[in-house]
Structures are given as C-alpha cells and as structure tokens.
Amino acid sequence: AQSVTQLGSHVSVSEGALVLLRCNYSSSVPPYLFWYVQYPNQGLQLLLKYTTGATLVKGINGFEAEFKKSETSFHLTKPSAHMSDAAEYFCAVSDENQGGKLIFGQGTELSVKP
C-alpha cells in the first residue's frame, strides 16, 4: 500500500529564509506526487505536481519540489519565505490501484516569523 510521511508537523522560519518541507513516500508503482497548501478556513489548493518527465517541478508562489526516486522523496522548497506563506502544507501520492485517490501525509504547518 502506498503511504506518505511528512517529517515535522510544524516548521518555523524567518521571513526571507529558505523553506524546506520534507516528504517521503512509498509506492510500488511510479507515483504521481502532489503538494497542496491550505490557508486558514479554506480548502486545499494545488501548489505543484509530479507525473512524469522533469524531476524538478515548479509550482505557484515560487515553490518547487524535486522528485528523487532513489530517496523516495519529494521535498518542497522555496528560496525566500514570505509572511503570506504561513499555512498548512500537505504532500500526497495518487493511488492508481484505488481509483486514483489521494493519500495524504499528516501535514506540516509552516510559520513565518517577521
């Protein structure tokens, strides 16, 4: 069965600092991988996704993630944090064997200090 693990339920960075949110997955087949962001009192919004092709994926708001098959990782980064990046971030993998449902990690809450 596929699974997703996000390291760190809470990450705090200073404004302008590097953001690194870690995600590891397990999958028996080539995965489709996603990062979603959830702002307070809102639904989830897609940041970026990896399906095939280039392993470095660029998303919205300056975020990017790199698919590393050898490490089964899909870490999310942003070079310089902004106050508006404060939110909860979810990594997810799509399970093709179960109707393509999304299997989510536990989430990482990002705080940005001024």
Add this chain to the structure above:
Amino acid sequence: EAQVTQNPRYLITVTGKKLTVTCSQNMNHEYMSWYRQDPGLGLRQIYYSMNVEVTDKGDVPEGYKVSRKEKRNFPLILESPSPNQTSLYFCASSRRQGAGEQYFGPGTRLTVT
C-alpha cells in the same frame, strides 16, 4: 468561475439526527471524492465516485453514505451521526483519476454533540 461548492460550511448537530452535506462542481468532472480532515491524520478518503451511479468506499466509509445521481452533485449523508464524526469535511473533483489535479471545496466543519 470553476469551483466546488459545499453546504453548509458549519454545522452543529446532535447524535443520531440525520444530516446531508451537499457538494456540487461546475467543471463537468467525472471523478468526485469526499475526505475528512482530523488533526495529525491529514485527510482520509471516505467515498469516491468515478462517474454517475458509480461509487466506492475509501479508507473510512463507516457511518457514511453517498449518492451520485447527477454528474455535478455528490452529497454526503450521515444517517445517524456520532461524536466521532466531528471533523472537517472536504469534497473534491477532478477531470480524471491519478495525475489529474483534484479541486477542493471550502470545507464543512461538523460538530456532533
């Protein structure tokens, strides 16, 4: 505007009183799904539907029902809610399974006392 809508956004109810949370999408998506979000557990799928009249259980289906009579609507039914169903619920839709992006509704916060 392409969107997934859910109603109500907030609901407080008592144990055993049947309720329905509606979900509608205007993107002509075939695939729709319900998730619940609980602290420390991320989102878990309750039910999904790959097309009209086609539904299947997700990871946590106990205590829930769904129906898909029309392509755009996918209501979630709690026949006899219990306090352990207190949660934040999200409906999602996508054009196709797998690599297709899922679009999420704004969420319904349900409290069962």
